Structures are given as structure tokens and as C-alpha cells.
Amino acid sequence: MARTDMLLLAILGTLAERPLHGYEIRKRLGSQLGPFRALSYGSLYPALKRMVSDGLLAVDEEGAVTGTRRSRIVYRLTHAGIGRLQDELASAGASAWEDDAFDVRFAMFTRTDAATRLRILEGRRMRMAERLEEISEGVRAVRERHDAYTAELQRHGLERVEREVEWLDQLIENERAATRGKDDPADAG
Amino acid sequence: MARTDMLLLAILGTLAERPLHGYEIRKRLGSQLGPFRALSYGSLYPALKRMVSDGLLAVDEEGAVTGTRRSRIVYRLTHAGIGRLQDELASAGASAWEDDAFDVRFAMFTRTDAATRLRILEGRRMRMAERLEEISEGVRAVRERHDAYTAELQRHGLERVEREVEWLDQLIENERAATRGKDDPADAG
DNA sequence: GTTAGCATGTAAGGAGTTACATGATTTT
DNA sequence: AAAATCATGTAACTCCTTACATGCTAAC
Numbered sequence: 001m002a003r004t005d006m007l008l009l010a011i012l013g014t015l016a017e018r019p020l021h022g023y024e025i026r027k028r029l030g031s032q033l034g035p036f037r038a039l040s041y042g043s044l045y046p047a048l049k050r051m052v053s054d055g056l057l058a059v060d061e062e063g064a065v066t067g068t069r070r071s072r073i074v075y076r077l078t079h080a081g082i083g084r085l086q087d088e089l090a091s092a093g094a095s096a097w098e099d100d101a102f103d104v105r106f107a108m109f110t111r112t113d114a115a116t117r118l119r120i121l122e123g124r125r126m127r128m129a130e131r132l133e134e135i136s137e138g139v140r141a142v143r144e145r146h147d148a149y150t151a152e153l154q155r156h157g158l159e160r161v162e163r164e165v166e167w168l169d170q171l172i173e174n175e176r177a178a179t180r181g182k183d184d185p186a187d188a189g
Numbered sequence: 190m191a192r193t194d195m196l197l198l199a200i201l202g203t204l205a206e207r208p209l210h211g212y213e214i215r216k217r218l219g220s221q222l223g224p225f226r227a228l229s230y231g232s233l234y235p236a237l238k239r240m241v242s243d244g245l246l247a248v249d250e251e252g253a254v255t256g257t258r259r260s261r262i263v264y265r266l267t268h269a270g271i272g273r274l275q276d277e278l279a280s281a282g283a284s285a286w287e288d289d290a291f292d293v294r295f296a297m298f299t300r301t302d303a304a305t306r307l308r309i310l311e312g313r314r315m316r317m318a319e320r321l322e323e324i325s326e327g328v329r330a331v332r333e334r335h336d337a338y339t340a341e342l343q344r345h346g347l348e349r350v351e352r353e354v355e356w357l358d359q360l361i362e363n364e365r366a367a368t369r370g371k372d373d374p375a376d377a378g
Numbered sequence: 379g380t381t382a383g384c385a386t387g388t389a390a391g392g393a394g395t396t397a398c399a400t401g402a403t404t405t406t
Numbered sequence: 407a408a409a410a411t412c413a414t415g416t417a418a419c420t421c422c423t424t425a426c427a428t429g430c431t432a433a434c
Contacts, residue, residue: 007393023413031327032339033346040395045415071402071413109338138220149298150221156356157222160349167345196421212385229423234387260385260430 004088004095006104007047010036012056012077012085013108019060019076022048034103048075056081085111092116097123118175125168131161193277193284195293196236199225201245201266201274202297208249208265211237223292237264245270274300281305286312307364314357320350 014020014028026044029036051057055078062072077085089112095101102124109117135158139151203209203217215233218225240246244267251261266274278301284290291313298306324347328340 005393021413022415027330031330033324033327033342035394037323041414042396042416043394049415073414103342106342107339110336134226135222138222141216141220147299150296152360153222153292153295160352163349163352171341194421210385211387224422230386231388231424232422238387262386 004091004093004101006035006100007039007043008051008056009085009088009108010104011044011047011051012081012088013104013111015057015075015077015081016085016108016111019074021062021072021074023072025075032103032107034107035100036104051075051081056084089113090116092119092123094123096120097127114175114179118172118179121168121172121175125165125172128161128165128168132158132165135161193280193282193290195224195289196228196232197240197245198274198277198297199293200233200236200240201270201277202293202300204246204264204266204270205274205297205300208263210251210261210263212261214264221292221296223296224289225293240264240270245273278302279305281308281312283312285309286316303364303368307361307368310357310361310364314354314361317350317354317357321347321354324350 010029011025014025020028022041022044025048026039026041029039048057052059052075057075058078060074060076062074089105089108092105096105097120102120105112105120112120135154139154199218200214203214209217211230211233214237215228215230218228237246241248241264246264247267249263249265251263278294278297281294285294286309291309294301294309301309324343328343
């Protein structure tokens with residue numbers, strides 16, 4: 001399953017809405033959180049070209065219409081591109097709950113089915129619980145050199161992850177409630 | 190000023206405490222937050238060699254003592270290494286308040302003078318205020334495609350940064366109080 | 379005796395950035 | 407007319423990981 005290339009996924013997700021040219025894709029990604037908040041053109045344009053030659057995207061040169069103006073190469077998803085996006089969205093492997101991947105996937109949740117959404121949220125929660133454990137181990141491991149600043153950094157790190165877990169718990173609960181609501185409308189009242 | 194190589198700085202900071210061998214350096218870095226939480230040997234060992242050839246570190250082959258055992262190459266800071274660390278710690282350029290750099294530098298705050306600590310904390314606070322602005326702009330920029338999940342991600346991102354700012358405000362206040370306490374002991378009561 | 383952890387290293391590759399290069403269009 | 411922003415692209419480089427390769431030592 002060609003381990004998910006995040007940039008590719010982000011581009012597919014952005015173009016799923018509607019065809020766009022590179023500069024605009026960058027702006028959209030820039031308005032989101034996560035990686036690619038400040039993506040360089042040196043990454044974006046080669047990626048788009050690769051995706052065209054892989055058959056995931058097709059181009060509409062906008063310039064041809066007005067004459068001289070060559071600017072703006074508008075990219076749109078091909079059938080293969082749509083298929084690839086759907087495959088990626090349906091697959092929620094272990095990599096989907098790492099920091100960057102989670103943000104990218106969360107931003108596409110409206111396009112993701114309920115079951116996969118729940119699996120990603122639960123996977124992420126599990127990952128965060130692990131991190132809590134890792135940090136606690138780190139606290140124990142140092143013991144020796146536990147200066148006030150290092151201790152404070154760890155305390156703050158722990159707090160941040162704890163909040164993340166609470167946030168996820170809330171989201172998971174909402175998802176479950178929504179699913180129950182659909183499966184058994186009687187519960188809603 | 191050879192723009193700060195974070196890994197180099199982290200190694201210098203770790204060895205400032207006492208000489209250590211590579212494997213142990215990795216363990217120490219692994220117990221901290223920030224980048225290098227899971228540093229690979231493929232990065233660490235070449236970096237150590239480079240630092241030796243640059244004259245920042247010197248080696249004590251521990252194995253020679255016990256005979257056959259060649260294991261454990263213990264690294265320690267040279268005079269140049271100590272000097273370099275001090276230079277880096279005293280310089281608090283704009284890069285010092287980026288995510289990764291901030292974590293690395295914060296972990297060395299006990300070795301950093303009060304004025305530089307304050308400058309780094311204030312710089313970081315400014316950076317976080319900027320990010321708050323960036324996220325808000327992002328919220329405005331989308332408007333069009335503002336599905337519930339993307340909105341929730343942005344809301345959560347904003348909240349996280351706001352908390353970071355509060356945390357920094359607290360730390361800055363503490364630093365100022367400590368400085369006042371030293372300059373004018375009468376204020377302490 | 380065999381598994382787990384300690385300990386060091388190299389070569390290839392991935393995923394991005396920066397710097398460079400160019401030119402059109404819109405705003406002031 | 408100048409400056410800002412739109413728009414695309416390449417080449418070199420950075421910094422890190424992964425996979426590979428080796429061998430010792432402690433615990434079960």
C-alpha cells in the first residue's frame with residue numbers, strides 16, 4: 001500500500017474539493033495547521049509534476065484561453081487520483097496517529113467515513129497515552145540531573161499531552177453519540 | 190556565527206555535565222522532550238566524529254584500560270567545546286524561539302545567564318503571539334470551506350497556543366521576580 | 379544457550395528547505 | 407513608474423532516518 005506520502009495525501013485532499021493551481025494549493029495548505037503550514041514551492045511543484053506523471057492528476061492550462069498568458073496550471077484529480085484518495089482515507093494504519101499524519105487526516109475527516117474516523121481518533125488516543133508513559137519514564141530516568149527548568153519543561157509537556165487526551169476523549173464521545181443516534185434513533189431523545 | 194546546529198548544541202549541553210559515551214548521550218537526549226527524543230545512531234555517531242575533528246570534543250577510549258574490550262568511546266568537551274557552548278548559550282537570535290530550538294535551549298537554562306533566559310522567553314512569547322495571529326488569519330482565509338472538523342482543529346490549535354502563551358507569561362514573571370530579588374533584596378519581603 | 383540490551387559504525391535514501399532564476403499582474 | 411504579489415520552476419543542499427553490519431555482555 002505504498003506507505004502514505006503525507007504531501008501527496010494533502011494535495012489529493014485539497015484538490016478533492018475542486019481543481020486549483022499550485023500557488024492556490026499552497027495558500028490553502030498554509031491556512032491549515034499541521035505540516036505544510038509553510039510548504040515551499042521547491043517541494044510543491046515537483047510533487048505536482050510527479051503526481052501528473054503518475055496519473056493521479058491532470059492539468060488544464062488556463063493560459064491557452066486568454067492567449068499569451070501562460071500562467072496558472074490548474075490541476076484536477078483524475079479517476080485514479082480519486083481512487084487513490086479514497087484508498088488512503090479508508091486505510092488507518094499505525095502511521096495515521098503520528099503527529100503530522102494525524103493533523104493531515106483530521107483535516108479530511110468530512111471526507112472520511114465514521115468508522116475510520118473513530119479508529120483514527122482511538123489510535124491517536126492510544127498513541128498519546130503511550131507518550132504520557134514515555135515522558136513519565138523520562139522523568140524517572142533522569143532523577144540525577146533534575147534541575148528546575150528541565151523539570152518544568154517535562155511537567156509542561158506532560159500537561160499538554162494530558163489535555164490532548166481529554167480533547168480526544170471528547171471527540172470520541174461525540175463520534176460514538178452520532179453513530180448511536182444513527183443506529184438507534186430512539187436513543188436520541 | 191555558523192547558524193546553530195541543534196544537534197551539536199544538544200550534544201555540547203549534554204557533555205557539559207560530564208563526559209559520556211555515545212550510547213549514553215542518546216539515552217539522555219531520549220529522556221528529554223523536543224527533537225532528539227528518538228535520535229538515531231546514524232545521526233549521532235557521525236556528529237560526534239565531526240565534533241572531534243572540529244576540535245570541540247576529545248575522546249577517552251575506555252576499553253584500553255581493561256584490555257581486549259574496545260567498547261565505549263567516552264567523549265568530553267575540549268576547551269574549544271566549552272567556549273563554543275558558551276557562545277551558543279549567550280546568543281539568542283531569532284532562530285532560538287522556533288519550536289525545536291526553544292526546547293533544546295530551555296533544557297539548558299540552568300547553564301544560561303538570567304538576561305539571555307529572559308530574552309529567549311520573551312522572544313518565544315512574541316513568536317507564539319505571531320502564531321496566534323497566523324491561525325486567526327487562516328480561520329478568516331478559509332471561510333469558504335469551514336467544515337466542522339477543520340474548524341475544530343483550528344479552535345484546538347488556537348487554544349493550545351494560548352496556553353503556551355500563558356505558560357510563558359508565568360515563566361517570564363518568575364524570571365523578573367528572581368532578578369528583582371537579586372538587584373534589590375528589599376523587594377523580596 | 380539464547381534472548382535482550384549494550385555499543386559502534388557506514389551507505390543509501392527520504393522529505394523537505396534555500397537560493398536561484400524568470401516573468402506577469404495588480405496595487406499604490 | 408515602483409513595489410507588492412502572483413505564478414512557476416530547478417539545483418544544490420541539510421538533516422535526519424532506515425537498513426545494514428558487527429560484536430560484546432548480562433540475564434533468564
